[in-house]
Amino acid sequence: MSRLSRRQLLKQTAALGAGAMSVGIGWNLLGAQAAESRAPASPLGMADDLPNPAELHSVDGRLHADLYMAVTEKRLPGGPAPLRIFNASLPGPTLRLQPGDTLEVAFENRMPPNPDDDDLTVNVPNRFNTTNMHYHGFHVSPRGNSDNVYLEIEPGQRFNYVVRLPQDHPSGNYWYHPHRHGSVSAQVASGAAGMAIIGGALDAVPEIAAMVERVLVLQAPVPGVDGLLMDEEPIWPLTAERDFLINGQYRPRIHIREGEVQHWRLLHAGDAQFLPLRADGLELHEIGRDGNPLPAARQTDHIDLAPGNRSNLLIKGLEAGHYTLRRPAFDQGIQALPEIILADIFVIAEDDSRVAPDAPFGRDIPQGALPDNDILVDITDDEITGHRQFVLGVTEVKGYFHDTVFTINDEPFDPGRDDVVTRLGEVEEWTLVNTTPFPHPIHIHVNPFQLIEVNGEPVPDKPWMDTVPVPAAGSVKFRTRFLDFAGRYVMHCHILPHEDTGMMININIQE
Numbered sequence: 252m253s254r255l256s257r258r259q260l261l262k263q264t265a266a267l268g269a270g271a272m273s274v275g276i277g278w279n280l281l282g283a284q285a286a287e288s289r290a291p292a293s294p295l296g297m298a299d300d301l302p303n304p305a306e307l308h309s310v311d312g313r314l315h316a317d318l319y320m321a322v323t324e325k326r327l328p329g330g331p332a333p334l335r336i337f338n339a340s341l342p343g344p345t346l347r348l349q350p351g352d353t354l355e356v357a358f359e360n361r362m363p364p365n366p367d368d369d370d371l372t373v374n375v376p377n378r379f380n381t382t383n384m385h386y387h388g389f390h391v392s393p394r395g396n397s398d399n400v401y402l403e404i405e406p407g408q409r410f411n412y413v414v415r416l417p418q419d420h421p422s423g424n425y426w427y428h429p430h431r432h433g434s435v436s437a438q439v440a441s442g443a444a445g446m447a448i449i450g451g452a453l454d455a456v457p458e459i460a461a462m463v464e465r466v467l468v469l470q471a472p473v474p475g476v477d478g479l480l481m482d483e484e485p486i487w488p489l490t491a492e493r494d495f496l497i498n499g500q501y502r503p504r505i506h507i508r509e510g511e512v513q514h515w516r517l518l519h520a521g522d523a524q525f526l527p528l529r530a531d532g533l534e535l536h537e538i539g540r541d542g543n544p545l546p547a548a549r550q551t552d553h554i555d556l557a558p559g560n561r562s563n564l565l566i567k568g569l570e571a572g573h574y575t576l577r578r579p580a581f582d583q584g585i586q587a588l589p590e591i592i593l594a595d596i597f598v599i600a601e602d603d604s605r606v607a608p609d610a611p612f613g614r615d616i617p618q619g620a621l622p623d624n625d626i627l628v629d630i631t632d633d634e635i636t637g638h639r640q641f642v643l644g645v646t647e648v649k650g651y652f653h654d655t656v657f658t659i660n661d662e663p664f665d666p667g668r669d670d671v672v673t674r675l676g677e678v679e680e681w682t683l684v685n686t687t688p689f690p691h692p693i694h695i696h697v698n699p700f701q702l703i704e705v706n707g708e709p710v711p712d713k714p715w716m717d718t719v720p721v722p723a724a725g726s727v728k729f730r731t732r733f734l735d736f737a738g739r740y741v742m743h744c745h746i747l748p749h750e751d752t753g754m755m756i757n758i759n760i761q762e
């Protein structure tokens with residue numbers, strides 16, 4: 252194909268009309284626009300304020316994203332480290348979608364070949380350079396080239412994902428990360444993750460639409476002992492995650508004006524430690540959990556995030572001053588974990604001249620019911636068509652990593668076994684019983700669930716979630732509808748070293 256002259260290009264651009272001209276960078280003159288891209292930027296337009304990650308927005312119902320995973324050197328608090336990450340970016344770009352959109356990911360594995368002497372036993376971490384993609388929390392097909400976590404994309408290979416969101420998809424915070432059994436923990440612990448936001452009714456609430464919006468991706472990348480992470484040893488202890496980053500920055504500065512309410516989209520993309528977060532001196536209201544709006548704004552003094560969880564948080568600056576976003580010291584089961592300061596928060600004057608004049612300024616918490624959604628209607632007792640119980644355990648088996656295998660109903664993961672077989676349209680109540688002395692955040696793909704009980708106690712607002720911590724020596728009960736999508740997918744622990752060493756089952760939903 253001959254190169255187009257500048258004049259020809261101008262002619263073609265003109266032919267596309269005024270609407271096309273206003274779209275800006277990222278426009279492909281010879282075809283439909285693939286995505287509208289935004290560079291990282293402070294939502295207040297301030298120089299030393301934490302930027303939101305780069306974003307790719309869908310256009311006319313379609314988002315085409317070129318994503319690759321490669322080993323890229325990044326500066327961590329402990330020094331430079333080579334990490335397995337998306338698009339040389341920590342975190343990866345935020346994907347912004349609308350219900351009904353089609354997400355196309357042209358994925359490429361640019362990592363080097365795996366070592367020849369890898370132990371290929373199932374449930375032993377292996378082949379850290381083999382990967383795939385999971386669209387965490389998406390209510391989409393688990394088959395073919397959609398949210399299929401059984402794929403194995405080898406170094407040098409490309410794969411095209413096409414993920415179709417239903418028109419009634421709930422509005423909220425989702426994320427993408429690799430999910431190949433055996434290398435999940437190494438890759439997510441390395442920082443391979445990004446936010447995905449599905450817009451809709453929640454964003455249209457006038458009080459929320461008026462707010463500055465922040466995307467906060469919490470990660471604690473764990474490097475190898477001497478360069479690239481090549482075995483599971485450095486990430487195996489719970490205390491391996493030490494330096495938590497937000498959007499790739501260690502202890503960033505976040506600004507809020509006096510009287511201002513900001514909408515924070517929080518994602519816990521770490522792989523092991525829990526984050527019971529506090530921002531003492533500021534007012535907190537939670538409006539969404541995982542990808543799902545709560546029935547109404549709920550005031551609280553803390554937000555509990557387990558690995559995999561997301562939260563829509565409204566945070567209000569009261570008096571000017573210096574505050575922190577922190578995790579207090581706490582016990583995660585039998586393990587004592589220290590306090591972490593994640594960010595410095597500065598409440599500044601309402602008319603601070605460092606803020607861009609066109610920055611939004613929200614002031615009000617929405618009152619009354621938040622928008623509901625057809626697929627998040629309360630599950631009633633008489634809808635239930637079946638009950639199941641799953642017992643979470645750990646056992647010693649010689650020859651496995653640290654002689655340890657994590658189990659569900661006494662079995663470690665077997666890729667060839669269907670642990671749950673049921674049909675589209677069934678509605679089930681599941682009880683998860685934890686026999687171990689540490690909590691496990693359990694995640695189920697494709698369909699969210701409604702949390703009913705924790706340790707036998709009813710949960711007041713019965714939130715819809717996709718990842719729930721089962722307390723140490725405790726239990727949870729949830730209800731779920733198997734809607735819209737037949738196929739095979741998984742339920743697993745989101746402390747990812749536990750998943751890689753066995754704590755996962757297959758769910759087969761038949762037509």
Ligand SMILES: [Cu+2]
Nearest residue numbers: 691744746749
């Ligand atoms: Cu676990």
